[in-house]
Amino acid sequence: MSGHFGEWMQGRLGPGGPLALVTLSCPLSPVEVSPGAGPLLPPERIANFCAALGVADPGLGLVARxxxxxxxxxxxxxLLQIARAVGFHDPDRLAAACLAAEGASDPLMLARPDGVLWAPREGRALAKVAPPPAAEIVGGFWGPPLPTDPSDIAFPDIADLFRLWSGRDLPLCAEIASESARRTTTARGPADDPTATLAADLGALGWARAHTGSARALIYAPGTVPAAAEAALAEAGLTDIVGFRTGGPA
Known part of the structure; x- marks a missing residue:
């Protein structure tokens, strides 16, 4: 079960518009099935999810990776691992069940999560978008965990950034990601985030962040990540350093 690593952009579509995002897909699994482990999520959340799907809780053991x-x-x-365990795959029903359970949802149930403008507090795609070009990511985690509060929509306006998105030009996509990250960091912190400086020092095309959460990512064209990048991120205080490829043709 693949995840994501922050977003290419996230914010309001106009001052009174919905919260929307283009996710930064990540092939690394954030959770894995582990027989004998606990359920990972609160029991009431799992119960609400299973009730929304009309299935019994399979009692799946999961661990965070x-x-x-x-x-x-x-x-x-x-939640999607639980659905998979009982043979449930319909993306629309899964999105609705995630929303019923948590009040928010990432688009991980979709075949191409980064090919939509997603409304996470509504659990639906607002529009199809061109997926980002192939990119290489090196990143890690900065600061404490920050679980999503589904009532929180106090994010900067990104309507202008969405209008610029074409999915065809990686430097432009990286610039959009950097600007979206800057706006959220300015509005919401943390003020001492070193990622923008790391991106400049390490010759990245740009940087991205989890607009809710601690994931931080440097964006490179494939094959251009400098050998010193992972060590530099670790030295700056980022943890759980990872590298992966994202984007490209469907």
């Missing part, structure tokens, strides 16, 4: 509250889709991924 990436930090919970990091902005990697672990909570949605855990």
């Amino acid at each position: 990436l930090p919970l509250g990091g902005g990697t889709g672990a909570s949605t991924a855990a």
